[in-house]
Amino acid sequence: MMRRKWIWILGLSLALLFIRQPERGFSQSMTGTTGLLTIPTAEMLRDSELIVGTSLIHRKHIVLGQNDAEYHGMANFVTLGFLPFIEVSARLTRLLDSPNPQAIGDRMGSVRLRVLAEKQGLPSVVLGGHDIVTSFGDDIPNNNFNALYLVTSKHFRLDPAINRLGLHLGYGVDWIVAENREFVGLFGGVSISPRSFLTLMLEYDTEKFNTGVRLSAFEHLELLIVLLNFDSLSGGINYKFRL
Amino acid sequence: MRNVGYYISFFFLILPTLGFSFDKDQLENDLVEKGFENVAVVLEKRHLMVTYENRIYRDEIRAVKAVTSLLLPHVEDIETVTLIPQHRKIPLLAITIPAENFRSVSNGDKPLPIEVSLDVDAAWRKIGATPRTNSSVFKFDIIVHPQFIASFGDFEEPVKSQINLAPELETTLWKGASLSAQLIIPLQNELGDDGDELRPRLLTFNQTVRFPRQVFASTTVGYFTRNRYGVDFDVKKHFANGRWSLGANIGYTSFAEFVGGAWYYSRIGYLTTLLNAEYRVPEFDLSFRAMYGRFLFRDSGVRFDVSRQFGEVDIGFFALQTGEGSNVGFNFSVPIFPPKYLKPGRIRVSPARSFSWGYRYKGLPQGGRRYSTGNRLEGFMKRLQPDYVKNRMVAEED
Numbered sequence: 253m254m255r256r257k258w259i260w261i262l263g264l265s266l267a268l269l270f271i272r273q274p275e276r277g278f279s280q281s282m283t284g285t286t287g288l289l290t291i292p293t294a295e296m297l298r299d300s301e302l303i304v305g306t307s308l309i310h311r312k313h314i315v316l317g318q319n320d321a322e323y324h325g326m327a328n329f330v331t332l333g334f335l336p337f338i339e340v341s342a343r344l345t346r347l348l349d350s351p352n353p354q355a356i357g358d359r360m361g362s363v364r365l366r367v368l369a370e371k372q373g374l375p376s377v378v379l380g381g382h383d384i385v386t387s388f389g390d391d392i393p394n395n396n397f398n399a400l401y402l403v404t405s406k407h408f409r410l411d412p413a414i415n416r417l418g419l420h421l422g423y424g425v426d427w428i429v430a431e432n433r434e435f436v437g438l439f440g441g442v443s444i445s446p447r448s449f450l451t452l453m454l455e456y457d458t459e460k461f462n463t464g465v466r467l468s469a470f471e472h473l474e475l476l477i478v479l480l481n482f483d484s485l486s487g488g489i490n491y492k493f494r495l
Numbered sequence: 496m497r498n499v500g501y502y503i504s505f506f507f508l509i510l511p512t513l514g515f516s517f518d519k520d521q522l523e524n525d526l527v528e529k530g531f532e533n534v535a536v537v538l539e540k541r542h543l544m545v546t547y548e549n550r551i552y553r554d555e556i557r558a559v560k561a562v563t564s565l566l567l568p569h570v571e572d573i574e575t576v577t578l579i580p581q582h583r584k585i586p587l588l589a590i591t592i593p594a595e596n597f598r599s600v601s602n603g604d605k606p607l608p609i610e611v612s613l614d615v616d617a618a619w620r621k622i623g624a625t626p627r628t629n630s631s632v633f634k635f636d637i638i639v640h641p642q643f644i645a646s647f648g649d650f651e652e653p654v655k656s657q658i659n660l661a662p663e664l665e666t667t668l669w670k671g672a673s674l675s676a677q678l679i680i681p682l683q684n685e686l687g688d689d690g691d692e693l694r695p696r697l698l699t700f701n702q703t704v705r706f707p708r709q710v711f712a713s714t715t716v717g718y719f720t721r722n723r724y725g726v727d728f729d730v731k732k733h734f735a736n737g738r739w740s741l742g743a744n745i746g747y748t749s750f751a752e753f754v755g756g757a758w759y760y761s762r763i764g765y766l767t768t769l770l771n772a773e774y775r776v777p778e779f780d781l782s783f784r785a786m787y788g789r790f791l792f793r794d795s796g797v798r799f800d801v802s803r804q805f806g807e808v809d810i811g812f813f814a815l816q817t818g819e820g821s822n823v824g825f826n827f828s829v830p831i832f833p834p835k836y837l838k839p840g841r842i843r844v845s846p847a848r849s850f851s852w853g854y855r856y857k858g859l860p861q862g863g864r865r866y867s868t869g870n871r872l873e874g875f876m877k878r879l880q881p882d883y884v885k886n887r888m889v890a891e892e893d
Contacts, residue, residue: 300805332810334803335779340812342825353650359856361823385823385856495805 279451279466279474282307282488283397283434284329284343285362285382288441288453289464289478293420294376294405296366297333298494304330305474305490308348313460313480315432316347316358316396323347327488332495337366345397358396361385375406384428398430401439418443424458434458517543522569523628529565530838531558532631533584537622541574544622548581548631553834553848554807555580555877556887559590577618580879584631584670585705586615586623587879588737609888611881613709613737631667634839638663640847641831642679646686648858655685661696663869671703675869694753696720701870709733711875715868721791723748723866725764731872737881738777744769744788748866767791767865777882780804792861794819802826804883807849819862826853 278295280303281287286295297303307327314325326348331341341364346357362382370376382399403422410417419442424435434457441455451466464478464487476488519536522545526534530551537544545566549558562578578590591610642659649655663677677697684690699717706712713729725748733740749764769788775781784800796817802809807830814823828851836845 334810335781354653355650356647356653495808495810 279468280305280329280331280476280488280490282309282327282476282478282486283382284327284331284341285364285380286331286339288420288443288455289462289476290457290480291420291435291439291441291455292364292378292380292382292399292401292403292422293418293441294366294370294378294403294422295418296337296364296376296378297331297339297492299333299336300495301333301492302330302495303332303490303492305488307476307488308486310480310484310486312484313486314345314347316345317354318352323350329490337369339364339366343397358394359385360395360397370406375404377402377404381428382434383430393429393431395428395430396432398428398433399435400425400428401435403439414444414446415448416443416445418445420455517569517573522566525565525569526562527629529561531562532629532634532839533581533627534629535622535625535627537625538573539621541572542577543573543575544577544579544618546579546581546586546622546627548584550631550636550839551836553830553836555879556884557834559884559888579615579618579622580877582875582877583667583673583703584627585703586619587876588613588881588884589615589618590884609885611736611884613733613881616707631839632669633666635664635666635842636839637842637844638665638847639844640677641850643850643852644686646858652685656683657681657686657690658683659690663697671705673699673701673703673870675699675701677869689754692754697867697869699868699870701868703870703872703875709737711872713870713872713875715870717868718751719748719866719868721864721866722750722752723791724751724760725749727866727868727870729870729872738775740773742771742773742872744771744871746866765793769865775880775882777886780880780883780886790817790862791864791866792819794861794863796863798863804878806887807878809851815863817863819859820857822855822857822859822862824853824855826851828852 278286278297281290281292283290284305285292286297287293309325309327311324312321316325325345327343327345329341329343331339334340341362343360344357345360346354360383362380363384364378364380366376366378368374368377380399380401380403383395383397401422401424403420405418405420408417421440422435423438426433426436437458439456439458441453443451443453445451449468453466454463460481462478462480463482464476467475472491472493474490478486480486517538519538522536523534526547531547531549533548535546545562547562549555552558552561559578566576576592579586581587589612593608640661640663642661644657646655647653659682660680661677663675665673665675667673675697677695679694679696681691695718697719699715701713701715703711703713710732715727718724725746727746729742729744731740731742746767747764749761751758751760767789769786771784771786773782773784781803786798789795794817796815798813798815800811800813802811809828812825815821828849830849831846837843
């Protein structure tokens, strides 16, 4: 028992030792786009930055096909800062252990356009569309995570205890024909980074409140631990680098 | 060789004071010794012109830098250097480095003073007639291409794949002419029995010609991908130093397939005719491309591409609308290790420079498809677009 405890202490110490200040830039939500826990923000990847990641989403909070809160979901994504003001993302979402055939899973493409960069006194503004490539000419839409929104973000430097505070507010509409939608209505959240490797987050995603923490390590690796609706543990991991 | 400005300042400002004298033969020998082919050097007054063909470095920008560093010990009282990279003995562009600009840069006055122009006519008149050493003609390359083909979306088998090695035997016959034979060696296959067979991918003869005023034309005859054989003609005219281009592609091909050790083919062919226009946004190495016309399977329509070069990596997206339907997708190309190859000899084995892969949202097997001849003009420039060269040189300067 003692031995296991010391292994844990050693492991944590090593992890903390290697945790470094991440490069300036922003991080992915569980959905693959830059954001807090699930909601998108007006933060963007840096130009030519590429992120690959995966998220586990609790079964109670994934709407996909005929799933009735029976199976957890897994989202695998690649997101690219294609231009300094355009972020694109591709995501594949599957239900874990579902006996129903899913082919390779639900395919989703997203594009986000920054219309205003954050300046002193002005927030950044991003126009985003998720799962916008739908059945593409077919009669029946099959997009499960459609979203069309405008979101703003503003960051503040505060005293050393809080370090960096981010406020995010967005509004989504249901203008695109879709099977299921996300972020329709008002959504928003707050992020606090007391340390460069640690971000604490609280958000409202138009239906429920979520909270979580993001840990950054080695400048490239990020771990996201999330409590959806304060009761359903979910999370994600991603790796980022510049092309 | 991180800092081009450093080298250039070095050979324009410091070396002349050391009293080195220009030795044309020695410079040519150094370039040949390094592995560059079709080398020629001309010194006219204080303007040094160097032309070469690179098959040593995967990245042409790295080759430019290697040539620049080789020039250092050989120059004295030079005012301008022009480098002209070639492909199959055809000049691609002129990279001109005027000494005046470098002196200004060394004082911190101006941006990196490299001029890159698609217009090589004036310089080529002077250096093109000079005998070139270490010819690339009748040297054989076996280039090993990896292939990964995947089919998604089947409910029973969501992912079906095929992995092949596709070695290509290629040689240059004379200026602009090449002969190529590529074989597909199956390693793993879930895409039907045809994929289990050893089979040809390309058997082609190509003649590419560069005309004055930045016009390129390419004719390929032989067996192409997608089981087509016939003749294919490509022409492209560049404007505004490569920022705009207009092109056309016409092919007359028929079906042919190599199965069970025998060829099966049809004598009935049809035309594919495509017009294209391209615009490059220099700040981002971003290109927009529109293509309209008749694709394979007599499918007519339009295709739009947007792609960006991130160093040696390309990432692009496309949308197409044809008689078969609409589709979207993405494609990418990443470099393959190693960054430097063996010197070209009578015969050499090397990996392909890059691995390319594309994804279509819908399968549409007959929608907006093209065959590959392995000799499209898009690839002939070896990524050496003038703005891209400038951006890479400046980026790596920083």
